[in-house]
Amino acid sequence: MREKTHGQLFNKMTMQQADPNNHDSTGKLPIAVVIVNYNAGDFLTKCVATILQTVDSVVIVDNASTDASLSTLTARFQNEPRLRVLHNPANLGFSAGCNIGLGATDMPYVLFLNPDCKVEKLSLIRMLQVLESDPQIGMTGGCLVNPDGTEQGGGRRIIPTPWRAFVRATGLHHLSTFWPVLFPDFHLHKQPLPDRPVEVEAISGAMMLVRRHAIQTAGKWDEQYFLHCEDLDLCMRFRQEGWKIMFVPSAKAVHYQGTCSKSRPFFVAWHKHKGMVYFYKKFFRRQYPGILMHLVAAGVWLRFFIATLYYAFCYFVKFLKPKHG
Missing domain, CATH: 3.90.550.60 (Spore Coat Polysaccharide Biosynthesis Protein SpsA; Chain A)
Structure with missing residues (x-):
């Protein structure tokens, strides 16, 4: 009713x-x-x-x-x-x-x-x-x-x-x-x-x-x-x-994606990849062999490492740019 x-x-x-x-x-x-x-x-x-x-x-x-x-x-x-x-x-x-x-x-x-x-x-x-x-x-x-x-x-x-x-x-x-x-x-x-x-x-x-x-x-x-x-x-x-x-x-x-997070890329990347690992373990650890789940987790953290290097490079380039005015 x-x-x-x-x-x-x-x-x-x-x-x-x-x-x-x-x-x-x-x-x-x-x-x-x-x-x-x-x-x-x-x-x-x-x-x-x-x-x-x-x-x-x-x-x-x-x-x-x-x-x-x-x-x-x-x-x-x-x-x-x-x-x-x-x-x-x-x-x-x-x-x-x-x-x-x-x-x-x-x-x-x-x-x-x-x-x-x-x-x-x-x-x-x-x-x-x-x-x-x-x-x-x-x-x-x-x-x-x-x-x-x-x-x-x-x-x-x-x-x-x-x-x-x-x-x-x-x-x-x-x-x-x-x-x-x-x-x-x-x-x-x-x-x-x-x-x-x-x-x-x-x-x-x-x-x-x-x-x-x-x-x-x-x-x-x-x-x-x-x-x-x-x-x-x-x-x-x-x-x-x-x-x-x-x-x-x-x-x-x-x-307008990223408005609340674009100023903290390292912080966001950390929690994003941490969340991915938790998500996979929570829902799929009983469906996939343990070795595969370890490989998935390793792949996620490798992705985080690459993202961190990219953000660090961007910050470095920005720091080296000459400031005008």
Whole structure:
């Protein structure tokens, strides 16, 4: 009975929201938005300004930002009852921030949204429409695009199992045109954009709409991840519990990727690769021989070492450049 009631409510809201002139406080979607912020600058305020046109509940979980992102936000939205800001004493990571935000909401649907995303006007409506179309759908994601309009990687993907990661690392994914099952490429954004919503294995945590009941059954975000791979983990557990994950190509958002992390490449690279090793051990250690899992871990850390050398080289070149003025 509850699902039917929400569906009826959604149909009424969709008709109201479809009118571009409707910006009043009625007809908002039954969605709480959780945004984890860390030094997102002006992007945070722009993100909130856009999303408040569609929903009545936005929770900002700030991971001890040191920039002006929060002061800019509060200056723009003074005494805004639909906006709540939670302050963490330290940077607890993305997963922990998401869980804190989730616990501060009670809506039947929750959108986890990065502060560097600009969601198009009807995107959230379209994602919710797909989520409501089937009670077995637990999660929907939209099409993340770069500022130039090209599709970004990560919005739709298959799980990078150890074999798939090996295929990608060795270049065997180029054979996916001939043998897609044996040599798959988990970067689905290189494939033609579908003309309708499709089921996928994983979507991006940058814009992820989930059914509250689904995340209650699958479990909250795993806080062993600090950043990166936590969205893959959540998608894995959703599918293990029988929930479908849908990619909605018409629900677009511009993602200014790396806004919160580009100033700390070594820190991000460390946690990204640490998360990869944890992800593989958590889900695949019983499916693959121990020696293979050790090789996978060695490959991940080799990749981290190469990335570190690259960042160090870039810093060195930047340091040597003559300063003008």
